[in-house]
Amino acid sequence: MHLKYESTLREPLVDGEKDYHQVTEDIISPIEGKPGKLWYVGFFISLSLLGFGAFSVFWQIYFGVGVWNLNKTIGWGWDITNFVWWVGIGHAGTLISAILLLFRQGWRTGVNRAAEAMTIFAVMCAGQFPIIHMGRVWMAFFILPYPNTRGPVWVNFNSPLLWDVFAISTYFTVSLLFWYSGLIPDFATVRDRAKTKLRKLLYGVASFGWTGSTKHWQRHEALSLVLAGLATPLVLSVHTIVSFDFATSVIPGWHTTIFPPYFVAGAIFSGFAMVQTLLIITRKILNLEQYITIGHMEAMNKVIVLTGSVVGCAYLTELFMAWYGANPYEFDTFFKYRAAGPLGWSYWIMMTCNVISPQVFWFRKMRRSIAVTFVMSIIVNIGMWFERFVIICTSLYRDYLPSSWSYYRPSWPEVGFYMGTFGLFFTCYFLFAKYFPVIAVAEIKSILKTSGENFKEKMEVYEDQSDEKFAHDVAHAH
Numbered sequence: 206m207h208l209k210y211e212s213t214l215r216e217p218l219v220d221g222e223k224d225y226h227q228v229t230e231d232i233i234s235p236i237e238g239k240p241g242k243l244w245y246v247g248f249f250i251s252l253s254l255l256g257f258g259a260f261s262v263f264w265q266i267y268f269g270v271g272v273w274n275l276n277k278t279i280g281w282g283w284d285i286t287n288f289v290w291w292v293g294i295g296h297a298g299t300l301i302s303a304i305l306l307l308f309r310q311g312w313r314t315g316v317n318r319a320a321e322a323m324t325i326f327a328v329m330c331a332g333q334f335p336i337i338h339m340g341r342v343w344m345a346f347f348i349l350p351y352p353n354t355r356g357p358v359w360v361n362f363n364s365p366l367l368w369d370v371f372a373i374s375t376y377f378t379v380s381l382l383f384w385y386s387g388l389i390p391d392f393a394t395v396r397d398r399a400k401t402k403l404r405k406l407l408y409g410v411a412s413f414g415w416t417g418s419t420k421h422w423q424r425h426e427a428l429s430l431v432l433a434g435l436a437t438p439l440v441l442s443v444h445t446i447v448s449f450d451f452a453t454s455v456i457p458g459w460h461t462t463i464f465p466p467y468f469v470a471g472a473i474f475s476g477f478a479m480v481q482t483l484l485i486i487t488r489k490i491l492n493l494e495q496y497i498t499i500g501h502m503e504a505m506n507k508v509i510v511l512t513g514s515v516v517g518c519a520y521l522t523e524l525f526m527a528w529y530g531a532n533p534y535e536f537d538t539f540f541k542y543r544a545a546g547p548l549g550w551s552y553w554i555m556m557t558c559n560v561i562s563p564q565v566f567w568f569r570k571m572r573r574s575i576a577v578t579f580v581m582s583i584i585v586n587i588g589m590w591f592e593r594f595v596i597i598c599t600s601l602y603r604d605y606l607p608s609s610w611s612y613y614r615p616s617w618p619e620v621g622f623y624m625g626t627f628g629l630f631f632t633c634y635f636l637f638a639k640y641f642p643v644i645a646v647a648e649i650k651s652i653l654k655t656s657g658e659n660f661k662e663k664m665e666v667y668e669d670q671s672d673e674k675f676a677h678d679v680a681h682a683h
Contacts, residue, residue, distance in 0.1 A: 216500040223495070225650055232646050233395060235491045240639055243490055251631035258625005261618040262337060270340040274616045278609050279601045283619040284338045285450075286593045290475070291331035291626065292373065292447055293468075293589060296440060297476025298324025299380050302387075303436035306429065312504045314648040315497050319487060320480045321384035322641075326633040327479075328377045330626035335369070337622065365449035372446045376439045383432045386425065389415050390647040444472040451596065457538040458600030461526065467519035474512035474559070475589035477505050481582035483634065485575060487643055496644050499573050506572040509585065513563035516592075520560065534605070543599040547612055551591050552599065558588020 223231075265272050275282050298320035305313035336345055348370070392412035399405040415421055448468035451459040481502065488497040527539035543552050562584050565571045572578075598613050637643070 216498070223653060225653065228496075228649050228653065229394060229398075229646055231493070232496065232642050232644050232649070233391075233398060235638075236395065236640060236642060237398065237400075241490070244635060244639065247631065248635045251628050251635060254624050254628025255632050256625075256628070257621050258623075258628050261621025261625060262333075265337065265618045265622065266342055270338070272616060272618045274614060274619065276611050276613070278604050278611045279598060279613045281597050281601065282613055283594075283615045283623060284334045286590070286597050287623050287626065288331050288334035289447055289593045290590050291327050291334075293444065293472035293475045293593075294479045294586070295324045295327035295331065295376075295380075295476065296444060296469075296472035297480045298322070298327075299376070299383065299436045300440050300473055300476065301480070302383055303433040303440065306433045307437060311652050312501055314652055315501050315644060316480060316484055316505070317648070318384075318387065318641075318645045319483055319643050321380065321387070322634065322637045323479060323483060324380045324476075325377065325384060326630045326637075328373060328380070329633070330630050332373065332377075333626065334622075335366075365446055365453055368446045369450065372439070372443045376436075376443045379432060379436045379439055383429075383436060386428050386432065387645055387648075388641060389413060390417065390425065391642045391645065393417065394646055395642070441469055444468045456600055457532070457534040458543065458596070461523065463519055463522055463526075467516065470512045470515035470519070471559075471589060471592060474509060474516055475586055477509050477512070478582040478585035478589070481505055481509075481578055482586070485579045485582070487638060491638065491643060493644060496649060499575070502575065502578050503569075503572045506566045506578060506581075509581075510563050510566040510572075513559060513585070517560035520556065538600060538603070542603040543595060546599065546603065548595075548599045548602060552595050555588055555591040555595050558584050559592060562588070 273282060273284070298317075301313050301320045302317045305317075336342060339345055348367075389412055392408050393415035396405055396408035396412050399408060445465040445468065448464035452461060452464040454460060484497050484501075488494050524539055524544075527535045530536075543549065562581060565577065565581065602613055603610050
């Protein structure tokens with residue numbers, strides 16, 4: 206059998222002496238035993254945050270939206286800031302899985318499973334904010350376009366807020382299918398290794414009777430490509446539509462045509478940073494350093510520095526257009542109230558975290574440092590949160606009427622709700638890491654013979670021997 210080998214100059218994607226059995230042992234065994242102390246500590250903290258968040262939401266629903274510090278000028282505060290932030294984080298998973306699958310990038314295999322799970326959990330967190338922001342949550346069914354006895358109470362199909370509902374629900378569905386279809390072969394592996402009848406039954410149901418036959422693999426790969434083809438335009442459309450929530454208004458600071466590409470780049474930027482945060486912790490706790498390698502980190506850091514530079518270019522374009530357009534309201538929003546007003550501190554935090562700090566990744570040593578990558582991944586997400594805060598609050602807190610000018614700071618139920626979504630996100634992620642393979646076993650095996658370290662070493666020896674033989678043959682011919 207002729208194997209197609211990768212260039213030996215390329216960094217291996219699987220370190221160490223690994224064969225197919227060892228890959229299965231390394232990735233599946235953590236979910237077969239009891240989790241360690243660190244897992245229990247993290248899970249308890251996550252559940253505590255989730256409980257506090259649930260209490261904050263109950264408080265808000267019981268007393269009304271008035272407990273949030275929204276006012277006449279600022280009708281959107283932390284809730285929509287956090288909504289856009291979570292949707293942005295959900296972008297990297299499908300991007301890593303779908304677009305890199307279509308471009309046949311081998312380095313996606315080590316990181317795609319955790320990134321896809323992150324997408325699903327982040328979209329679950331994001332979806333809560335607009336629903337709770339309605340105030341009377343029990344009236345939420347009013348937004349559904351169904352025949353009713355209340356007369357023509359139909360939703361406004363021209364509103365980008367409604368497009369959000371369709372885009373994000375479609376995105377969630379496709380991401381869930383993509384994630385689950387990739388898990389099926391691995392569920393079958395766990396089923397076959399199960400020691401108890403209950404585990405065998407549950408993983409057997411989850412794996413849909415997978416046997417690993419040629420027909421199964423053929424259908425699996427065809428489905429992956431179809432879902433990747435569907436998910437790729439969704440990656441671009443979802444955050445474009447979120448940007449339309451702002452761009453279709455006539456408020457200075459929002460009414461700009463640069464929003465769609467700038468929001469998409471920002472979403473990929475924050476999403477990749479969150480993937481880095483999660484993977485650095487995951488690889489350490491589950492001892493998966495040989496599968497989530499420094500090479501994977503470096504590849505993602507290259508995407509972060511690219512998208513960070515795009516976002517920085519967008520910020521400068523906004524400032525330039527505000528000055529060049531000669532509209533006094535636009536100029537004042539950007540230069541007087543955003544960069545220099547009472548909320549100006551948030552603008553400079555955003556600029557420092559998103560534009561200046563990622564430039565360290567131009568240096569190879571920094572891109573390949575785990576400590577630098579971890580710190581930078583957190584800094585980037587702080588910066589991206591402030592970007593959403595700046596867009597929403599600094600465009601609203603100085604109105605056309607000075608009598609309605611106000612300052613915004615969140616109340617405890619707003620902070621509690623946000624912390625609660627972190628609790629939900631990490632509770633889901635801890636459960637995922639305990640019961641599901643964090644790395645796609647079948648996909649790692651598919652690249653092992655071309656990108657595994659020990660196979661590359663054998664290939665280098667083979668190439669050296671071939672070169673020597675060729676030189677000997679040439680000399681002999683002469």
